[in-house]
Amino acid sequence: MTAVTDRPTSSAPHRAQAGAFTPRQLWTSLPESFRKLNPRDMWHNPVMFIVEVGAALTTLLAIFQPSAFTWWITVWLWLTVLFATLAEAVAEGRGKAQAATLRKTRTMTLANRVLGYDEKTDASAEQARQESVASADLGLNDVVVVTAGELIPGDGDIVWGIASVDESAITGESAPVVRESGGDRSAVTGGTRVLSDRIVVKITSKPGETFVDRMIALVEGAARQKTPNEIALNILLASLTIIFVVVVLALGPTAGFAHAAPTVTVLVALLVCLIPTTIGALLSAIGIAGMDRLVQHNVLAMSGRAVEAAGDVSTLLLDKTGTITYGNRQAAEFRAVTGSDGDELIEAAAHASIADPTPEGQSVVALAQSLGHAQLGRVDGEVVPFTAQTRMSGVDYPDGSQVRKGAPSAVLAWVAESSTGAEFAEARADLESQVAHVSGLGGTPLAVAAKAADGSARLLGTIYLKDVVKTGLKERFADLRRMGIRTVMVTGDNPVTAAVIAREAGVDDVLAEATPEDKLALIRREQEGGHLVAMTGDGTNDAPALAQADVGVAMNTGTSAAKEAGNMVDLDSDPTKLIDIVTIGKQLLITRGALTTFSIANDVAKYFAIIPAMFVTAFPGMQALNIMRLHSPDSAILSAVIFNALVIIALIPLALRGVRYRPSLVSALLGRNLLIYGVGGIIAPFIGIKLIDLLVSLIPGF
Template identity: 25%
Template sequence: MDLVPLTPANDTGSTHDHAHAENQLHGHMGHDHHAMMIDDFKKRFYVVLVLTVPIVVLSPMIQHWLNWHIAFSGSQYVLFALSSVVFVYGGWPFLKGWVNEMKAKNPGMMTLIGFAITVAYVYSTATVFGLKGMDFFWELATLILIMLLGHWIEMKSIAGASRELELLVQLMAAEAHLQHGDHVMDVKTDTLKPNDIILIKPGEKIAADGIVVEGETSVNESMLTGESKPVQKKKDDKVIAGSVNGNGAIKVQVLHDMKDSYLSQVINLVNEAQKAKSKTQLLADTAARWLTTIAIVAGIVTFLYWYFNDQSLSFAIERMVTVVVICCPHALGLAVPLVVARSMALSAKNGLLIKNRTAFENARKITTLVFDKTGTLTVGKFEVVRIGAMQKEYTDNDVLQLAAALEQGSEHPIATGIMQKVKELNIQPVKAENIQALIGKGISGTVNQKQVQVVSPGYMKEKLGNSFSAIDIRAGETLVYVLVNNMPAGFIALADQIRPESYEAIKTLHQHHIKTALLTGDNAKVAESVSKELGIDQYIAEVLPHQKLEKVRELQEQGEFVAMTGDGVNDAPALAQADIGIAVGSGSDVAAETAGIVLVNSNPKDIVNLILFGRATYRKMVQNLAWATGYNVVALPLAAGILYKAGILLSPAAGAVLMSVSTVIVAINSSLLKVNNS
């Protein structure tokens, strides 16, 4: 399984194509490969460290400073030989990166480092073979040493940012116990096919998405959904690959291939989202490109200024090298990708799946959050609270039986509520034919040669107009009518409980000055009672899917930045119209196509977390960008020697230290990003 590239695939917009980044940028980077590169930098660092000691000891300038003298016949050639090894072996990743950037006509990080170390090496070599001046081999060695160290630390921090995703990858169980006839055999997970029956022993990882066919247990899904409490599972319940079985053994019927499993889709989503570019990323790329240009121009200007102001050639070159090194847009190149890597992986662990990065970053702009009611603010479990026959020839049980005939195959919350009641009363549902969904209005079919429909009050009003005398709806109730041959046979009233988390979620949104609206196909009384109880700013009831879209557009025309939450199917048009579409409660059905963000649980608190986490992520990116550019604004003039007369001068090695520290600060700041699950 490939790990995420932390910087986008190398296109003309990306300038932070740095040494270790070569492989990382060009497509995916395998975990083993990443580890090998970390080891490679580590090895080069230690070799250069050992060689730097004699180079420093033999350097005339260091000897002059420390007032000692070590010289022997040909000592300058030994110095040259050792420095050549450091330049070629230690500088190789930078020189190779420079060539690649030139080939891509995309100068960046490697160009700056490659240029700086080459100038230092060529000039110092010339002094050994006759040019008047003092070499700075020791500067070259320490510069390469610090660059290698900086890269090594930076790559380790990148590996850290990918670790959460690795953990998700590791959740994949490698093997499964396949029920084969009357015996069980161990097979590789990726060979499982739909409808296979697998055994999950206590404490094991669940090997595939599936339906429990035998046994009862509790399952820990926290790594996948962020839900900390173990979830009880019994016959006919769904289980997710990667979750951990509790203390019961269960048999599970596999739902689909491994590549379609919820976990695979989570990993793919995180991968895709990390590769996608957002506006902040493009801003960082532009800044890095400018910085590269500024560095090269400033370096040349600095050299010319000092050279023509009666300073030695070595002094002018040293200033130029320092300017170029200090400007390396390392920190800038990492400012956004590191935050992205961490935020995507953390989101996935907390049940927030980000399909569209720009939507996620824009979460900070949300001014109005539109909720779909059923299953988001409410539990979504309808219970039948009363039944009424409206014709003499039907009893309450007949009304229920007719409704059940149509609803038995449906997963809609109302259908589930009706079927639950039928079970309780031991009523046998009859068979229905030609079942068709009336989108947003109900369902129709044929039962015993009669046309039967289960429809909303809105449909009744539309169909029968004023001739229809509506049943009084009590607060909190949802009503459906059962029609036989277009005549009302009876009604069924269901009630849905408000989720306990909804109260807290609405309160937190108001504290952050985000307005709330309830958009529901349900009747006005239910909408009003839910809105009042939760303190929602406005409600719009009895709306059909296409009207939901219009309502969202209306809010946008009033200047609101609208996020819409819905369960995907009938909310699809509105989710697409909203500035940010958030699909909720999709569970294993990750591909809620029209939404930019998918919430695994239907918990409204997750929506609040998402917005606050989006704000925190954006804040981190801005902090990193501000630090990475601000540091250059201060460091560049110092490197150029602006305070030379005051006795303040940065050496190339000090410049490299500052550059590496700046990168490490960006890495640490990125790693401090957290999802607030309060």
């Protein structure tokens, strides 16, 4: 027996993140940032509300007791508040710009609706009658034709054709993607543009329920709800602010006893520099940016809570078919039986599959071509299609010879009609051995045979169809393991098949012969053990488990029940995107933690700038604490206030883009963030305040 093998390859497209920040966004967001200075809006951010109150107070002092120092402090306190509202406005502005663009496409796009579409007789709709209608008038299951240069009028599935599609209007990603009928890349989104070719699309969304409508509602509807983690952090920041307000209020009278009472302006400056203004200013932008990163990946989150929960997930449930493996089994190996030639087997199998439209049949042709049989063209003969009765397909050649491919029992019976003897018995035993071996691996065996013009038939060998694990998944599962996340493959296959795929994919555990009740029970057991669980699903039978999971990602091509049960919808219907969602959630939490660490660490340097400056006149010995050797008390205080404002604008890109995430354990991430953002948060102000002080000292009066 000879075996001819090859490993099918593919490369999943990598979606690069859209640029998170440009200077132009600052300029276009300025009007909104000024509107957000309204105290009724600022009240929801206690830290920045205190800064605004302080800025208002110093403004009154600058008017009634004018001095250059007070005016400089006032200007920079107002800039501190403005930079905070600017960060939020920039984060919100990107989504609003997308929504405005998409609203135009919804109202202005025309669609070529097919009348009486019949997929069996005219799949390409070349001969079908069409009418031009507004995209808003399309209904569920309407069929439209979209050609190069046209906008796709609504969310749907490609039922015929393949095309390059520009999705930048929705995802922010400029590189076009390929969408084609069949498989898991057939879903298209309304408002995207076809760049090449021609496709036929069946509309899968009801009016008012398209991605455009959801996007607009998400951005322009009710105010974004804060997540539990964000609420807890707000409470912490508010508590720190109250503590420092009490400290500063008590500092004035206390210093008065030593005849070193600071002015109100100095006390306000001290308070603003002591409270965690950096994270207070960026906290809202971080949360909005996390939601936006999901939108860039074509995932619609129903709540910020779901994004945050994704960052804390410790158990990942992944469906086998379409997630870990390709949706259809693919040819992985040709096995010739005794007395047959490997090349003859490949040629016969390929000829019997050229006219086979199924993914399995096309994979046989692709495997044959990858093994050097590239001259496979149109077969000169009568194609025999597969039927449930014969369970075989093949070709009848003009010279009377034939080839057949199909179920081993059917092919054996076809050969046995005209073949007997020791040679047939030996080939049959070899074939049955191969069938048993492939079945034991969890694969699907197909037998191949040929019949000569004189009627003599013989077995050629088998084709090993297998569930092919998607390229790169094993490495990604290893990354998840380093993050402390346990992966569980869920499948309806028997335990033997499931174990083979699980071993090849590198998942941690497997649930075989799973029913909807089994999935639900597994999620509950994990949650009772203190784990947060994420899973994907697309069917009505997945709805209970999606609702129970902490992060339930429903496929956009799935049933309405599944989409209503989940708290996220994947518009690409790509189940492997669950791994990206977990990464985005973790990046959100890490970004928030890193900038909180940086903000609190910043205060250390500010103490050394302001405290000595406040008391050095009454207590000359305090000059020893002026380790930065700042020019004067006034320049030291103003430099600290200026740095406090500028660091906000400097960190806006990081808040929107997110701290770079590398798969590793929580303890390692914590140590890394403390080192980079903790130590960095202490060092950066020493450098920044000193440089600003050198410039401030050039101003007359300082």
